[in-house]
Amino acid sequence: MLLKRENQNERELALRKYFEVPTKEDTTASIVLLIIGTALVLVGLNGYYSQRGSDSDLGGGTVVLVLLGLVLGLVGSSKWASINLRYKKALAEVLPQPADHEVDAWLQQSLQGLVVRARGALNLSQSDEVADPLMISAPSLSATYGIPSDDLKWRKGTDGRLRFALFNVMVVLFTERHLAAYTCNLNFIRNVRLNENTREYHYQDVVSVATFEWSEAFTQPTGEKLSTKQVFRLSVASGEYIEVELNTDILRKATKQEEVPVTGADKAVASIRAMIRNKKTTSPVMA
DSSP: OOOOOTTOOHHHHHHHHHHOOOOOOOOHHHHHHHHHHHHHHHHHHHHHHHHTTSSSOOTTHHHHHHHHHHHHHHHHHHHHHHHHHHHHHHHHHTOSOOOHHHHHHHHHHHHHHHHHHHHHHTTOOGGGBSSOOEEEEEEOOSOOTTOOGGGOOEEEOTTSOEEESEEEEEEEEEBSSEEEEEEEEEETTTTEEEEEEEEEEEGGGEEEEEEEEEEEEEEOTTSOEEEEEEEEEEEETTSOEEEEEEOHHHHHHHHOOSOOOOOSHHHHHHHHHHHHHHHHHHOSOOO
């Protein structure tokens, strides 16, 4: 059933339609009943016509077979028709759907909006920055505070790519004297950010920028380890850290896909390390 909220805009409704993929109920049982019913009717009629000209007593056996076959056939056909009717209604409810490229464009708008939000939350302007912002976005299907379970959606597009409705996001901004980080959970369907967090660190205080990966004990046919979780973490000397997590195990189990979207964490690690290295060598003393 397509969730319809009061005051939702056209984009949200379109995204709900996109991520709502109707599935057809299994019709095997109804088809089996229909086949059995048809077979019993045919057997009964065959017995009736084969014995009609003989002196043998037809009895009630053939009548029972025919009646039983008719009942089973009617039940089977009724169940089959009901399943198909429900599926057609569910399909009609989510049409028309936006194209994959429209959904991608909306996601980029939402993510770029988080850069603007990060600047505001950190009380920075674009003129304060000495490098382009970095963004790490990890799709999620995990239960998250403030995110309704109905919004934990995913969809495989017509282009074969997976798309998700919830993202764990970190935006990193670089100024002349410090590094500023903003994290949140993005509910893409509603275009709402939740669980926001901000941090500011002097470059001299950053002691670690790394990615961690947990893998299964066995390997894939390609020889690679099967990753179950990836974490990007930025730590400072006090022991405090800020991180973004990609739970690949949950994503794989839900989507039945081995390949899940990348976060951009590796690129972010390289860029942040280069910036910190540069700042620590060019600015030995920072207040």
